[in-house]
Amino acid sequence: xxxxxxxxxxxxxxxxxxxxxxxxxxxxxxxxxxxxxxxxxxxxxxxxxxxxxxxxxxxxxxxxxxxxxxxxxxxxxxxxxxxxxxxxxxxxxxxxxxxxxxxxxxxxxxxxxxxxxxxxxxxxxxxxxxxxxxxxxxxxxxxxxxxxxxxxxxxxxxxxxxxxxxxxxxxxxxxxxxxxxxxxxxxxxxxxxxxxxxxxxxxxxxxxxxxxxxxxxxxxxxxxxxxxxxxxxxxxxxxxxxxxxxxxxxxxxxxxxxxxxxxxxxxxxxxxxxxxxxxxxxxxxxxxxxxxxxxxxxxxxxxxxxxxxxxxxxxxxxxxxxxxxxxxxxxx
Ligand code: SAM
Ligand code: SF4
Numbered sequence: 001x002x003x004x005x006x007x008x009x010x011x012x013x014x015x016x017x018x019x020x021x022x023x024x025x026x027x028x029x030x031x032x033x034x035x036x037x038x039x040x041x042x043x044x045x046x047x048x049x050x051x052x053x054x055x056x057x058x059x060x061x062x063x064x065x066x067x068x069x070x071x072x073x074x075x076x077x078x079x080x081x082x083x084x085x086x087x088x089x090x091x092x093x094x095x096x097x098x099x100x101x102x103x104x105x106x107x108x109x110x111x112x113x114x115x116x117x118x119x120x121x122x123x124x125x126x127x128x129x130x131x132x133x134x135x136x137x138x139x140x141x142x143x144x145x146x147x148x149x150x151x152x153x154x155x156x157x158x159x160x161x162x163x164x165x166x167x168x169x170x171x172x173x174x175x176x177x178x179x180x181x182x183x184x185x186x187x188x189x190x191x192x193x194x195x196x197x198x199x200x201x202x203x204x205x206x207x208x209x210x211x212x213x214x215x216x217x218x219x220x221x222x223x224x225x226x227x228x229x230x231x232x233x234x235x236x237x238x239x240x241x242x243x244x245x246x247x248x249x250x251x252x253x254x255x256x257x258x259x260x261x262x263x264x265x266x267x268x269x270x271x272x273x274x275x276x277x278x279x280x281x282x283x284x285x286x287x288x289x290x291x292x293x294x295x296x297x298x299x300x301x302x303x304x305x306x307x308x309x310x311x312x313x314x315x316x317x318x319x320x321x322x323x324x325x326x327x328x329x330x331x332x
Contacts, residue, residue, distance in 0.1 A: 003095075006067035009302070011275070011309040013260075018069045019233070020062050021266045022055060023331025024087065025076040030103050031139040032127075034166055034199045035327050038139055041200065044329075048270040052083075054289050056090040058267060058298070063094045065299040070097040074331045076269065079106045085117040092118025099123065101164065101332065105142045107149030111156040123191075124150050125164045128172045129182060137171065150186065163190045167210040176210075176218040184223075184245040191236045191249035197320075198277070198327035211255035212237065219248055233263040259312030265305070266331055273302065275309035277330060278323055 009017045026044050028036060050058075062068040071091055078084060079102050092098050099121035100114065107114075107124065114122070126146055128134050134143040153161045165172075165179050176192065183190035192215045197204040216239065219225060228238035228247060235258050236249035252258070259276075266274040271286025283305040288298050314320040323330065 003064050003067050006063070006065060009066035009306055011306050013309070013311050015261070015263060015309075017263055017265055017306055017309070018067065019072070019264045020059060020068055020070070021072045021074055021264060021331055022059065023075050023267065023269045024055070024073055024078045024084065025049065025081045026269050026329050027080060028075060028077040028103070028328055029080055029105055029140070030077065030142070033137055033139070033201070034168055034195055037200045044270045048286065050269065050271045050286060052087045052090060054271065054286070055087060055267070057289065058285055059091055060094055061295050061299050062302065063096060065295070066302070068096060070099070072099040072101060074101040076328050076331070077103055079110055085113045088114055088117035088119050097121070101125070103138070104146040104149035104153070105140070108145060108152045111149065111153040115156040115158055120158065121160045121162075122153055122158050123162045123164050124153060125166075126150070126179070127165050128175055129178055130175070133172065150188070154186070154188070161188045163188055164193055165190055166193045166195055167215060168195045169208045169210050173210045176215055177222050180219050180222070180248055183248060184241065187246060189247050189249060191251055193251045194254045196253050196327070197322055198330070200326040200328070209254050212250040212252035213255070215250050233261040257312055265309075268325070268330055273305050274330065275305055276313060277332070278313040279310070280321055280323055281308060
């Protein structure tokens with residue numbers, strides 16, 4: 001329910017902004033090849049990372065002034081930020097739909113605490129079911145722990161557990177059907193993500209993108225499916241298995257951008273406000289917070305930032321410029 005007294009935050013293309021993605025750390029216990037280099041990431045200095053109180057304040061301003069309805073915690077790897085359940089409790093108290101995206105490696109120990117603290121939904125990344133390939137893709141031998149994390153998350157009573165799987169041609173595109181079967185067997189929705197040009201190694205090539213059509217064709221060759229009509233601003237397109245096996249999704253950022261329905265803005269771990277994953281501009285909220293600005297002043301900064309939100313990303317244009325930050329530094 002929208003906060004009483006809040007008003008819609010409308011961007012220049014008449015989209016209402018209601019969803020905040022918060023990166024709580026740029027650090028990670030994995031080194032996925034499509035996201036980070038093996039070594040040499042420059043971590044943000046600790047003093048530049050927003051405190052829980054600062055994150056809570058910005059989130060509260062978004063909720064109270066502009067009626068934000070959803071918050072997703074991400075990173076880097078959100079579960080490695082110390083005392084993350086304390087932040088979850090603070091944000092849950094705002095009464096929003098609270099979700100997290102995680103690599104799942106520590107969930108076997110943390111899932112129940114996160115649920116108890118008020119986390120409602122969880123997305124767990126899993127790109128392969130093959131132990132060796134998992135170790136190659138994430139540069140960590142953690143498949144067993146992630147699978148256990150998924151199992152514990154399912155028991156912990158979240159509203160929904162979903163799986164995110166980035167598909168990279170020549171790496172795991174041979175596992176689309178296996179991953180879809182895993183989702184059916186486990187009763188969780190798998191959402192296949194097109195590989196985006198946000199990797200730290202700059203190895204992205206269009207040829208490595210496996211597009212939505214190809215992903216859906218692979219699934220449909222195994223099970224009859226039908227499209228689920230779109231609702232709201234969720235980035236995934238969904239299909240339903242006709243035999244009752246649940247749903248499966250694709251996030252087609254590259255081949256079928258969904259920017260027209262975008263209701264999202266982002267906050268980086270070091271307090272930079274971004275209006276798109278691919279934005280090249282940032283708005284420094286950390287400085288505003290630490291300079292002692294009032295809630296109204298900060299709200300105006302948010303409004304100014306949203307006034308620059310563009311119609312959509314330019315990945316498919318010749319003049320596309322990669323953002324300076326990578327996925328783990330922005331918060332995917
Ligand atoms: N560490 C957590 C995780 O991996 O789930 C949260 C942060 S991660 C940056 C968020 C999501 O972005 C993950 O599902 C990850 O697979 C995805 N991702 C990372 N780099 C990507 C890329 N270059 N293209 C598409 N998705 C990517
Ligand atoms: Fe870490 Fe997630 Fe990036 Fe993998 S995708 S390196 S788990 S932040």
